[in-house]
Amino acid sequence: GWHESARSVITRDVPMGHWLPVARRVKEVVSIPVMMAFKIFTPxxxxxxxxxxxxxxxxxxRPMIADPRLPQKAREGREGEIxxxxxxxxxxxxxxxxxPIMCTVRPTLGHEGEPDWGYRGLPKAPRRKRVLVIGGGPAGMEFAATAAERGHKVVLCEAQGELGGSLRYAAKVERGDEELLRFVRYLEGRCKREGVEVRLSEGISPEGAKGFDTVVLATGARYAQPPGEVPSILTPPEVFEGSISGERAVVIGGQGVGIAVALYLSGKGLKVSIVEGERRLGRDVNPFYLWRYLQVLKGREVEILTQHEALRFEDGRLLCRCPEGERTLEADLFVTAMREDREVELESWRRWAPEVLLVGDARRPRRLHNAVHEAYRLARGL
Ligand SMILES: Cc1cc2nc3c(=O)[nH]c(=O)nc-3n(C[C@H](O)[C@H](O)[C@H](O)COP(=O)(O)O)c2cc1C
Ligand code: SF4
Structure with missing residues (x-):
């Protein structure tokens, strides 16, 4: 049984269909019908x-929690809409x-009987607004598709050449994480079906908001860094987008994003330390994943420095306050995983558009489900 299992059974690192040989062995020795779940995720x-x-x-x-209409969509050949x-x-x-139960990818879970939540479809908005969504990550795409479903005219601008935002990076972390791209493809499909005008490789300045009724900043978190000069410090997007050189890395911040960066860099063979001010890592990480991540980090000899507060850079080294006093850390590469919201950017956009909203990590850096649910909630109220 999976309750007693010492390894993950239904997390992303287990490939889809991995357990089917077990069912087959059961079928060989019983004469009654056999059914099984465990990561059989597609029709x-x-x-x-x-x-x-x-x-x-x-x-x-879980696939039916994420989409109770899965059987109907499969029967009608609409697998792409699942x-x-x-x-x-x-x-x-x-x-x-x-x-109360919640689903990352389906904000309506648990609210199917409440018409306002829109499980059976959203009512059209009383007035059709021109909406500019900036940022094609999960929050931006969810907002754009939901607002368009309500009848608004939506333009979605993404500075990169493809949609996905931070999910594209999360998809690179560990084996199986590429499954996260299924949600990107789904949201992309929803935007298309709802008639969102998607503009890729299109960064936009506040003046570009002229003529829109509502601007939605869904550009993800900003990254803070300790004061002082340092030869090489990257943000997580830069780590995942670029080529990494050096042998030793220090990741500043040991919550979900910092852990993801540490997994990624240690997986590439770098010697990694994680610096975290709190007593433990991964406060915001689902326990189903955290125990395994910690196991992997330990296996790769990642140094975990909790109760270490990053103070500043001095002579290219990171000075930290720790229970023993102060210590300095050297590295070829520093990465800041200290996320901040984009509240400070609001004012410049407000000069050009009557209504400006922050959504997702840009509003407050949190987890994927927070970004998706918030985007859905704000868009259905637009
Ligand atoms: C929200 C939730 C509640 C569950 N409750 C039970 C339960 O009460 N008893 C049980 O044997 N399995 C329970 N399961 C396990 C599922 O029956 C199933 O074995 C597991 O989710 C793997 O199948 P899947 O990959 O299709 O999700 C639960 C799973 C979820 C996600
Ligand atoms: S919460 Fe996550 S695991 Fe559960 S059904 Fe939704 S997407 Fe799947």
């Missing part, structure tokens, strides 16, 4: 497994903590 995979004789029925748990489960286990984790 195509289930069809193949049934055709091969691995299982007789597809037991679907809201994909990301195996993030937010739904599961909240039950363990006796909190």
């Amino acid at each position: 195509e995979l289930a069809e193949e497994a049934i055709a091969r004789g691995d299982i007789d029925f597809w037991e679907v748990c 809201v994909p489960c990301l195996a993030c286990n937010l739904c599961f984790f909240r039950l363990y903590y006796h909190q």
Whole structure:
């Protein structure tokens, strides 16, 4: 049983269909129909497994939480419209903590009976607004698609050549994380179906907001850095976009983003230290993942320096305050994972548009589900 398992069973690092041989072995020795769940996430995979004789029925748990209309969409050949489960286990984790269930990719979960929440569709807005969404990450795409569904005329500008924002980086962290791109493709499809005008490789300055009723800043978090001069300090997007050189890295900040960067860099063979002011790492990381991440970091001999507050750079080294006093850390590469909101940018946009909203990490750096749910909530109220 997976409750007793010493390794992950239903997280993203377990490839889809990984457990089907187990079902097949059961089928070989019983004479009753066999069904199984455990990361069989697409109708195509289930069809193949049934055709091969691995299982007789597809037991679907999380994919149906993410999209109860999955069977209907599959039957109608609309697989691309299925809201994909990301195996993030937010739904599961909240039950363990006796909190109402939530789903990262489907904000309406638990509110299906409340018409305002829009599970059965959103009403058209009383007035059609011209909306400019800046940033094509999960928050920007969710906002754009939902606002367009309500009848607004939406333009979505993304500075990069493709949509996805921070999810494109998260998809590079560990084996299996590329499954996160399924959500990018889904949101991209939704934007297209709802008629959002998507402009790629298009950065935009506040003057560009002229003529729009509403501007939505969904440009993700900014990154702070300790004061002082340092030869090489990168932000997480720069780490994931660029080529990494050097042997030793110090990651400043040990919550979700810092852990992701440390996993990525240590996976590339760098010797990594994580500097975190709090007593423990990963306060914002789902426990289903945290225990495994810590195991991986330990296996790669990543140095975890909790209760270390990054003070400033001195002579290219990082000075930290720690329980023993102060210490300095040397590295070829420093990475700041200290996220900040973009509140300071609001004023310059307000000069050009009557309504300016911050959404997602730009509003307050948090986790994926916060960004998606917030974008949905604000867009359905627009
Ligand atoms: C929110 C939630 C609640 C669950 N509750 C139970 C339960 O009460 N008993 C049980 O045996 N399995 C429970 N499961 C496990 C599922 O039945 C299933 O085995 C697991 O999620 C793997 O299937 P999946 O990959 O299709 O999600 C639960 C799963 C989720 C996500
Ligand atoms: S919360 Fe995460 S794991 Fe649960 S159904 Fe939604 S996407 Fe899947």
